[in-house]
Amino acid sequence: MFPEFYFPKRLIIIILCVTCVIINYADRSNISIAIVYMTLDFGYTSTIQGVILSSFFFGYLTTQVLGGVLADKYGGKWVLGTAAALWSLFTFLTPISAKVGLEYLILCRVLLGVSEGASFPSLNSVIAAWFPTEEISKAVSAILSSSYLGVVIAWPISTWLGSGPFGWPSIFWTFGLIGLVWSILWQIYAKSSPNEYLGISQEELDFILKSKQKNRSNENLNYHRIESNEIVVDSAINESNNVNLSGSLTNLVSEEDNEIGSETDALLPNNLALSNPKEIPWKFILSRHEVWAILIAQFCNTFGNSILFNWLPIYFLDHFKLNPKDFGYYSMIPYATQGTFGIIAGVICDYLINKLNFSVRTVRRSAQIIGAVGTSIFLLSAAYLAQTPMQGIILISIGTALNSFFLCGVHISQLDIAPRYAGAIYGLGNTCAGTLAVLGVAFTGWVLDVTNRNWNIIWILITAFYTVGTIFFVNWVGHKVIID
Numbered sequence: 001m002f003p004e005f006y007f008p009k010r011l012i013i014i015i016l017c018v019t020c021v022i023i024n025y026a027d028r029s030n031i032s033i034a035i036v037y038m039t040l041d042f043g044y045t046s047t048i049q050g051v052i053l054s055s056f057f058f059g060y061l062t063t064q065v066l067g068g069v070l071a072d073k074y075g076g077k078w079v080l081g082t083a084a085a086l087w088s089l090f091t092f093l094t095p096i097s098a099k100v101g102l103e104y105l106i107l108c109r110v111l112l113g114v115s116e117g118a119s120f121p122s123l124n125s126v127i128a129a130w131f132p133t134e135e136i137s138k139a140v141s142a143i144l145s146s147s148y149l150g151v152v153i154a155w156p157i158s159t160w161l162g163s164g165p166f167g168w169p170s171i172f173w174t175f176g177l178i179g180l181v182w183s184i185l186w187q188i189y190a191k192s193s194p195n196e197y198l199g200i201s202q203e204e205l206d207f208i209l210k211s212k213q214k215n216r217s218n219e220n221l222n223y224h225r226i227e228s229n230e231i232v233v234d235s236a237i238n239e240s241n242n243v244n245l246s247g248s249l250t251n252l253v254s255e256e257d258n259e260i261g262s263e264t265d266a267l268l269p270n271n272l273a274l275s276n277p278k279e280i281p282w283k284f285i286l287s288r289h290e291v292w293a294i295l296i297a298q299f300c301n302t303f304g305n306s307i308l309f310n311w312l313p314i315y316f317l318d319h320f321k322l323n324p325k326d327f328g329y330y331s332m333i334p335y336a337t338q339g340t341f342g343i344i345a346g347v348i349c350d351y352l353i354n355k356l357n358f359s360v361r362t363v364r365r366s367a368q369i370i371g372a373v374g375t376s377i378f379l380l381s382a383a384y385l386a387q388t389p390m391q392g393i394i395l396i397s398i399g400t401a402l403n404s405f406f407l408c409g410v411h412i413s414q415l416d417i418a419p420r421y422a423g424a425i426y427g428l429g430n431t432c433a434g435t436l437a438v439l440g441v442a443f444t445g446w447v448l449d450v451t452n453r454n455w456n457i458i459w460i461l462i463t464a465f466y467t468v469g470t471i472f473f474v475n476w477v478g479h480k481v482i483i484d
Contacts (some may be wrong), residue, residue, distance in 0.1 A: 009191075009200045010130050010208065014139060016190050017123055018146040020084065023179045024119050025150030027091045028056060028112070030171050032313045033158035033328045037168035038098060046453075048102070050445020053310040054438045055106045059113025061434030067118025068427030069280055071125035072420065075192025080122035081183050087115035088179025095169030117434075121427035128419040129193040132208050134354055140412045141346025145404065148339030152332045155313065159328025280424050281483065290417045290478025295429045297368065297410040300469025302433030303440045304375070304462035305403070310441050311458070312396075319455055320389040333393050334400040342404035349408040360416055360479035368409030368477075372470035374402025376463035383459040410473055417478040 035049055044052070063083075071079045090112040097108035123143060131139040154175065162168045191197040194208050285291050313331040316322055322330060349367060352358040378399030386392035414425040444458055451457060 026154035054441035063117030064427035064431035068121030068423030076126035092176025125423035145342030293476035297473035298429035306437035371406035
């Protein structure tokens, strides 16, 4: 007899999350390729292209906070599954809307953004519930790096489909159907938290839950009340002092350093497990400089990344005069390197924290600086030094590879300081960032029209935003749980 094989349930979750992000980014990024073919049919100017590309963000920013709050309250499974089904539907309907009229295409892109806006806040909620502290960096890096894999897959396939017999509409039909299939699989196999997963081993459940206790301070427990009507209780204190849990429930926060003294929800009676808070203590959250470090850095990073994401294929086509049948293959190379190095960055950061005993704050700061400085140097090098498509691709690819270190900086910090409210904080940051992304992507098209396609101005603007965001993050980043 062979020993019974156990497949870790959190591995099922990460596989589903990775494929979700791949599809998510494929559905939002295929327009960057398709719009070249669509322009041949509809005669779009660069300004109109910018409006079309940015319209996604008009919808995207509207559901960031809502998606995070709903995921933290009700669980990420249902929020993410519903969002995926909707964004896949709007992807499928894109060709029809474009042929009806420009305003309908823009509306369809806005609704796609509304649907996708809830995805990453929901994923943050799932990650915070499913992965132990020791695996957080690797899990986040693997999942978020999949966004680049989505681009790597989508752009060559979109180029091939757009040049094929069914033309550019087949790009949206193909990816829309794939997303609908995934949303069904997610509803079947996913759970919002490990406690809900039938068949999970006690060993895996203990590993996930007990490790989270290490990141919570149990010292100097002088408490004061904050806004929420829930309670966080140290089970050891409960046992020794016979705390009555039947009365009004209130969060308890350390008076001395605002860090939480608590055990995991699994250690509370089932009817008091608080994985999903009923209220978000926004006043307290927004009073903390650790949160503002995330919001400002996310705001600045997204400005640069959204321009690269939406305009890079057109840059290669325009600046290096590539053949429309080839530009999608060239354009995906920087994202292939970014996705690969994103996973490597996560492994490096976990090793520094867990094996070499570097502080979380030092690692987060270093990762953010590498991402900002590295990307800026190589973007500007490509702008001023590259003479051939290959030179440009190599320089930009090195820059995007270093850009992946942002994943271990600002994109993971909310899990360090507020794992229970990670979805809400990430959603708030993405809402702020999405506002600027709308303007940045549209502004790029206008700049290209009025400057006779001077791309250097765009790259300089991106590096300026990366620099500002990193300065705030390095000075204010947190490394311990401030609220739970």
